[in-house]
Amino acid sequence: MMFDLWKQIKAGKFQSLYLLYGPESFLINETKQMLIHHVLNEEEIDFNLSSYDLEETPIDVALEDAETLPFMGERRLIILQNPVFLTAAKTKEKVEHNVAKLEAYIKEPSPYATLVFTAPYEKLDERKKITKELKRNAAVLEAKKLNEAELKGWIKERAAYNKVEITESAIDLLLTLAGTNLFTLTSELDKLALYVGQGERLDEKTVDMLVARSLEQNIFSLIDKIVQRQIEEALRIYYDLLKQNEEPIKILSIITGQFRLIYQVKELARRGYGQQQIAGHLKVHPFRIKLAAGQARQFSDEELANIMKQLANADYQMKTGGMNKVLLVELFLFRLSDHTYKK
Structure with missing residues (x-):
């Protein structure tokens, strides 16, 4: 319509x-x-x-x-x-x-x-x-929030408006990197189109090279590295964020939000909810639910419950000055990597 x-x-x-x-x-x-x-x-x-x-x-x-x-x-x-x-x-x-x-x-x-x-x-x-x-x-x-199919259709329309084409893989990566906010996506698409020029094609390589990673996306990538047990890559992302003057307490807050989402998606899926229903219930874009569902499959209910406890403890220690803030996030990441979150 x-x-x-x-x-x-x-x-x-x-x-x-x-x-x-x-x-x-x-x-x-x-x-x-x-x-x-x-x-x-x-x-x-x-x-x-x-x-x-x-x-x-x-x-x-x-x-x-x-x-x-x-x-x-x-x-x-x-x-x-x-x-x-x-x-x-x-x-x-x-x-x-x-x-x-x-x-x-x-x-x-x-x-x-x-x-x-x-x-x-x-x-x-x-x-x-x-x-x-x-x-x-x-x-x-x-003007409701677009579902994944509508969002991808809108991206194609916006690319066509700029007189460029965009591949399916480039669309997927753009959504992963930039998120689902239409104002942000418009800015990124206009920039990408200006870079390649009218009549050209936007591919995955160009998107990866030019699209800025949001703090939330960097945190998502950090968690994804943890899911894949790539602790060195996760720490590299964390240290890069610190170099960008991001506060450890803010980083921890977003990590907590993502794991809370993973926990909720896993629980609601276990109860028989579909991804669209979960998105409506949690008031989160369906694309984020899809990504969280993929990560949720890597953890058991018990593991996620223990991770949430560790995050709550780290948050408490940060706010009460119980330990160095940078070190608290490092310890959390190390525990995830060596499976101590199971205990």
Whole structure:
């Protein structure tokens, strides 16, 4: 649905009403920018683009704007932010909205205006008449967190937007290194495309060479080395992090978070949950669940329980000054490598 909507916009097939809602702000903003640059020519933007915050401005004002003839162009584009009246939120609104007038407009929208509602809310109130009418008559984008397949499709689309191709193995490595945040992925993809040039292909080697490792990814790699019993590689990553002025207490905190995730994934999988269900239950991206599930297979329940105890003890000693902070993380890594976490 997302890609179909984008293709229609790029092809110049515009609707009178758009409803962009959901928690993934990047997708809402990207769709909004796409509409701005395709509905209006550059010289029309100053005259025919309006934006209203509906927490500050009554809907009547925006509707009057929509019914005004465009100046030096064929259409007006009106962005309507924060339509809280579409939700069940019990907030005291600063302004009064004439919802009945909006309902009438939705049934018969202006032929020379495009209204775009941007609603950064997890859910809309489907019981409300105005919500039903808008969803029935508007082009709708639910900007939810993308699953793995959708995320990979989005990466291909973004690469194509930059006029480059990207291989499947390069996509997998990019997700592993950069994570699933769309703002970060966009930055990395734009950088990679600039490096290889238009018409070229992004491969795994280029991604490995150019994509910056986040602290979380370095910790994930560190844990992966531990899983593979490669203690020297794990320590090298740890010492590199220290050279980058990362604090041992922060490193330990992220290690703890990853092992907690591994423990939770293993437990929920044992209870029969699928990876998508686990992702929803833990509110973690499915791709991270997939990676954690692979690591979870390397540990028994008892091993993971003991690792969590050791991490809790190390955290306590760090915060109470019981031992040198750098040494505490080193000792934890050594214990993992020689299987003393089993005891």
